[in-house]
Structures are given as C-alpha cells and as structure tokens.
Amino acid sequence: xxxxxxxxxxxxxxxxxxxxxxxxxxxxxxDIYFNGTIKGKAxxxxxxxxxxxxxxxxxxxxxxxxxxxxxxxxxTGSFTNGDKQNASTSVLELKGLSGVLNGRPFKGNLxxxxxxxxxxxxxxxxxxDVGYVLGLIKLDEIRSGSGLADVRVAFSGNxxxxxxxxxxxTLNTTGEITLxxxxxxxxxxPLPLSHLNGNFLFKxxxxxxxxxxxxxxxxxxxxxxxxxNVMAWALLQNQRLLVEADFSxxxxxxxxxxxxxxxxxxxxxxxDSYKLIISPEIAFDLxxxxxxxxxxxxxxxxxxxxxxxxxxxxxxxxxxxxxGGDFAVRGNLDARTRNHIKVSTATKLNNxxxxxxxxxxxxxxxxxxxxxxxxxxxxANIVSDVYFDSQLSPKxxxxxxxIQATVRNGQLINFPPMQKxxxxxxxxxxxxxxxxxxxxxxxxxQGTIYIPEMDIRSSLSAAPVxxxxxxxxxxxxxxxxxxxxxxxxRRPDKDSAYGVVAEDTNAGNSNIFLSLKGSESxxxxxxxxxxxxxxxxxxLKQEGQELRDLLRGKKPKDKEKKVELQQGEYFDxx
Numbered sequence: 001x002x003x004x005x006x007x008x009x010x011x012x013x014x015x016x017x018x019x020x021x022x023x024x025x026x027x028x029x030x031d032i033y034f035n036g037t038i039k040g041k042a043x044x045x046x047x048x049x050x051x052x053x054x055x056x057x058x059x060x061x062x063x064x065x066x067x068x069x070x071x072x073x074x075x076t077g078s079f080t081n082g083d084k085q086n087a088s089t090s091v092l093e094l095k096g097l098s099g100v101l102n103g104r105p106f107k108g109n110l111x112x113x114x115x116x117x118x119x120x121x122x123x124x125x126x127x128x129d130v131g132y133v134l135g136l137i138k139l140d141e142i143r144s145g146s147g148l149a150d151v152r153v154a155f156s157g158n159x160x161x162x163x164x165x166x167x168x169x170t171l172n173t174t175g176e177i178t179l180x181x182x183x184x185x186x187x188x189x190p191l192p193l194s195h196l197n198g199n200f201l202f203k204x205x206x207x208x209x210x211x212x213x214x215x216x217x218x219x220x221x222x223x224x225x226x227x228x229n230v231m232a233w234a235l236l237q238n239q240r241l242l243v244e245a246d247f248s249x250x251x252x253x254x255x256x257x258x259x260x261x262x263x264x265x266x267x268x269x270x271x272d273s274y275k276l277i278i279s280p281e282i283a284f285d286l287x288x289x290x291x292x293x294x295x296x297x298x299x300x301x302x303x304x305x306x307x308x309x310x311x312x313x314x315x316x317x318x319x320x321x322x323x324g325g326d327f328a329v330r331g332n333l334d335a336r337t338r339n340h341i342k343v344s345t346a347t348k349l350n351n352x353x354x355x356x357x358x359x360x361x362x363x364x365x366x367x368x369x370x371x372x373x374x375x376x377x378x379x380a381n382i383v384s385d386v387y388f389d390s391q392l393s394p395k396x397x398x399x400x401x402x403i404q405a406t407v408r409n410g411q412l413i414n415f416p417p418m419q420k421x422x423x424x425x426x427x428x429x430x431x432x433x434x435x436x437x438x439x440x441x442x443x444x445x446q447g448t449i450y451i452p453e454m455d456i457r458s459s460l461s462a463a464p465v466x467x468x469x470x471x472x473x474x475x476x477x478x479x480x481x482x483x484x485x486x487x488x489x490r491r492p493d494k495d496s497a498y499g500v501v502a503e504d505t506n507a508g509n510s511n512i513f514l515s516l517k518g519s520e521s522x523x524x525x526x527x528x529x530x531x532x533x534x535x536x537x538x539x540l541k542q543e544g545q546e547l548r549d550l551l552r553g554k555k556p557k558d559k560e561k562k563v564e565l566q567q568g569e570y571f572d573x574x
Contacts (some may be wrong), residue, residue, distance in 0.1 A: 001052075003034045008061055010034070015092065016115060030059030030073070040085065047085040053078050068136040073099040087115035096570070100302050102132040106151075114158075120394035121156035123175075130182050138189060147182030151175075153202060156342060159235070166205075166232040166239060167451050173231055174200040179212075191217040191256060199221075205231045209245065217256040224246045233281065254295040260391065274392040280334045285401030289317075297360045298322065312336070323360055325352035339390045347382040354378050354407060367520055369415065382445075396474045401444040410435045417516055420525045421484075434459035447474040453481075470516070477524055479518040 002011055008028035012020040014036070026168055036052030055076040062069040075097040083088025092111045106126025113119045133148040157171035182196040198212030207230045213222040225245025233241040260275040290303040305318030307465040314332035321327070331345030357372035357378060384401035412418060412433040419430055440454035453469035470480030513528040 001034075001038070003032075003054075006032050006343055008032065009055055010362045014054070016087070017089075018115070025065075026061055026063050027058075027059050028059055031057040033057075036079075037285075037312060046154065047081065049081065051078075051080045063136065063138070066135050068102070068196065069134050069138065071100045073097075073106075088104070088117070090115045097428070101126070101136075102129040104148075108350070117160040119156075119158045124378075125156035127151075131182075141492060141538055143185040143187055145184045147180065147196065148180040149182060150178040150180065153177060156535060158364055162232070163236055166229075166236060171231055172204055173206075176201045180215075205229055217253065219252040219257060220240050220250050221252075239281065241282050243282065244285070245284070245286055246289075247286045250288040250291045252290055252293050254293065258295075258392065274386075275390060276341060276392055278333075280307070280336070282309075290320075293320070297362060299360075323352045323356040327351040329350070340395075341388040341390070341392075342387045343388070345382070345384055345386075347384070348379075349378055349380045349382070352378045354410070373413055373415045375413065376407045378405060378407050380405040397447045399444055399447075403442040403444070405438075405440060405442065407438045408436065410438055414443075417480075417523065417525065421514075432459075448472070449474075451480075477519060478516060478521045479519070481528060482514040482516060482525075483509070484512040484514070 008026055009024075011028075011032055011034060012023060014034065015557050032054075034052055034054035036050070036054075038048050038050050040046065040048030042048050048110045053076070059073040060069050060071045061073060063559045070552075075094055076405045077092070077094045079092050080090065081087075082091060092109070093112075094108075094110040097105075097106065097109060102107075104126065106124065108124035111119075111121040112134045113121075128151055130149055130150045131144065131380070132147045134142055142440070142450065143280070144531060153173070153175035155173050157173075162171045177200045177289060179198055179200075180195045183194040184196070185192050196212075196214035198214075199210040200212070201210065207227045209223055209225055209227055211222065211224060214220070223245050225243065227240040228244065229239060234241040242512060248389045258274040260273040260274060284307070287307055288303070288307055293299060293300040293303060300322040301544065303318065303320035305315055306318075307318075308314050312332050312334045316330050317328070318330070319328040321325065327347070327349055327510075329345050329347045331343065331347075334342040334344075341492040354374045354376045355371045358369075358374060380402060381404045386394060386401075387398040412435075414431055415433070418433060419427065429525040435456050438454065438456055441452060445448040449472045451472070452469050453467055456466045456468065458464060458466055465485055466482035468480060472478050472480075514525055516525050517522055518524050
C-alpha cells in the first residue's frame, strides 16, 4: 500500500483505535504520506503481519472547533505489529518530529512499544505557549492559561510495571521545565494561579524545585526544595507526595485561601464560611518565612518556623509579631477526621496589647467584657486542645485549656459590673480602674472558664485590693465571688453602711463579701452571706488551733497565702 497527499485521518486509520480515537476529530493540511505491507492470514485466530512507514512534510494539524494549529510539521514514523502479530509485539515510533506552535518551534521523538503492557519513551524540547497548547489539547481540568514554558524533558518506562511496583520499577525521567510568567485557571480551584516562574529539574521519580514563585489569589509564594515521588503521585492513585522545601511569602490572605466560597468550585457557597481539607496524599517538611498574614481581624508579621506533616500537621516552633507583641507556638493539627479537626498547642504570648487582642479575636464571641473596657500588656503561657468542624467553626464544648497570664499596667474602663459597686467606691474611680500587675491561672473545660481567687491591687482609694474568683460559661452564665477590704480608717462608725463584713485575722481588716450572678445582659451583685459564715467558721477554727498550740508551747507558723482549687474543680487534660 502507498499513500500520497493523504490526511491525518488516513494516517490514524493505520493505528489501533484505542490509541487514536481521542485524536479522531483533528484535521490536517500539507504533505502526509505512508507506505507499507499487510501479509498473512486474517481470521478469528490469525492476524496478518503489518508494517508501515509514514511521515509528513510541511504539514499542519488542527481541531475544527479551536483556532490553534500545529504548523510546519516534519516527521518520519513507523508501525509494526511485530513477529507475533499481536499487541504485545507492536511498536509505534515517531522520529525527527518538529513543528511550530504559535510561532515557536519544538522537536521531539516518541517510542510506544507493547500495547498490552506499554513501554513509553519520549523526549521533547521547545519554548511552548501554555495558552496555545491548552487550547489545542482541551483539558477538562484546566479552564485556561497563558505564559511560556521552556520544556526539555525525556521520559522512559513501563507504566504497568510502575503501577504494580512503584518503588522498584524502572521509570526514568530527566530534564527540566522552566516557567515564564505562567497563569492558570483550574476547574476545581476558582482562585487563579498567576505570575508563575521557576525551574523544575526532573530526576527519575523526583523533582527539584528552584525559585518557584507566583501568586494564588492575593497570596504570593516562593518555594525551593525537593518534591519526592512526583511521578507516582501524578500517574497513580493512593500515592503520597513528599515535599521537603523552604517556603517564603511576603503576604498571605487566609480569608481567600480558606474561604469556602472563593476556594471551591461549588456554586452555592456564600458568606464568611471557611473550609480546611488536608489531602492524605501529601506530606511535607517546610521551613516557612512569611512577612505578613491576614485572617479576619488578625494581622501577623515576621512569621518564622517549621511545619511538618505526615498524617498530622505539626510544628516544633512558629513565632511572629502580632497585636503589639510577640507570639510563639508549638503543637499539631490533626485533620484526619474531616469534621473533627483537633489543634493541640503550647503557646507563649509576650507583651501583647489586651484591647487589640480582644478586638482581633472578636471579643471571643461574648459581649460581657469587650475591647473598649480593657487596656494593658499581656504575657501568658497557654496549653490547649481546640476542636473545629470542617468549616473551622469551634466546638466549644470540647475546648480544654490551662492559661497562666500576667497583665501589666492594666485599666478596666467603664466596666458595667464595676459601675454597680458605686455603693462602696466612688463612681469616678470605678470608671477607670487601674492596676499595676495582675497574675493568675485559668482553666477551661466543658464549656466553662474557672477562675481561682486572685488579688487585684488597684487604684481604688476605698478598696486598693480587690479579690475575685468564680466561673463563666460559654453560654454566658456567670458566678463570681468578690471580696473588698475595709480598712480601719473607714471604721468603726461606718461598718453598718457596708452591710455584711467579716474580720480578716491576717491583716486586722474587715472585708465585704459580694457575689455576681446572672447572664451577661442580666446580672446582679449582692451580698454573699454564705461566704461570710464560711469565713467566720474558718477563722474561729484557725484561732482555736493557734490557741491550743500556744498552750502546748508551740510557736505560731508564718502565714502564707495559698490559692487552691475549690472542691469539685478538678481538671483532667489527658
């Protein structure tokens, strides 16, 4: 058989339909030729021997539905079904392939051997117009693209053997691809990838990444490192990609990156909903450096640290500056259960502005004490387990935390509960209560904040030391106990004006015992008669013991103030 001045359809008709059907819609122009022989028996049991040579001179291939064309094609090729006349001995070869894509030349070679268990070898070189190539091959996963890719890649290997034994089979990839200002719009990722530049060096199953930079939405990135097991991850299912790299960014907008509306292809996503999904097929070991981060009201800068992930995302050290101070954290994020994300951390805050902290975290979703009520600098150590659903909404009933906090140079400004204590302290002083330092430990468990007794040394002339303890639930139910000292300069004739008092045997002063109970919008401050009776009972018992000790000749012990959990306030963080 001989063919002259034929077309791509004539050429494709010589090959098995399984490898040509996806190209059947393409058309051709120019000189396409072939010659060959078919010899032997043709029956249900016999296949004749087939051997063909073919080629093209100054030809063009194109798809009738798109404007792009592959022009000036030159190639020589051959096909044979081999000595056994079946798929296993069939070989297709393209040699000296060259052409022009959108004015840019390319060249390459291809060998396709054993159609039952394909061995593929190819090499390609050229500066490719990404948008032009995507328009020509029409990939469903990529909606559009632009930019240039300098491609110099060679590949060889048996795909079936590689699928059966990814770690042992020979799959050889060499060469490199360099991107020049490439942009992509992916079907499953509405956020555009833009300004992509960088070099990818292929070595067998791995890819070395050098100065790969670009933007995802408003966020920018630069990556240098090694992507291991790339070919298995790209070609096979249930294969893991390992990324060992240095990551840096000038700005990251997590409002965009985590937004369910902007970062998923679902058309019905609206509003401020977020989504975090970590693929189980990607593991990484990153050294990260980010200049600025934005998420809701949070603004962070100078973020440094390491991030590791196998099945659980973890970091031994992340530090950054935010809210006027320094922040450091170590811990892990377990997202193996999609709707039950666990974040376990040990965090240190240093010299942060309390009012800014409340503003950034949106007053921690309560309106009892807000950012305009507070001033001061916070230093704290926090150990916590926090749980979220897949939309990053916290599961507050599961939250557990232990907090050791110190506030220096603090102010409590126009705080409603303090205003209700004007019976005891001048209202003008209550409007701006100052304290040099406040230190205490707090516990959070089962939707309740537990506050052991703490002394606040304040600027109040009538009560320079205020003691507070109690509980505050996440559904905004409060139960606080307050102790105000009455100094001798305001006694003895005014005690009755202050209601319930009890003598403090340690300092020789009297105290008022109050309780604050109710909700954030409806609370009441009242005298705590029960606490007074308990105080008197405790003091009498202590005084009796001291008297017995004196009669026995024992010296009294130095008194130390101890802060202990009340009965029933046991915390288990296992």
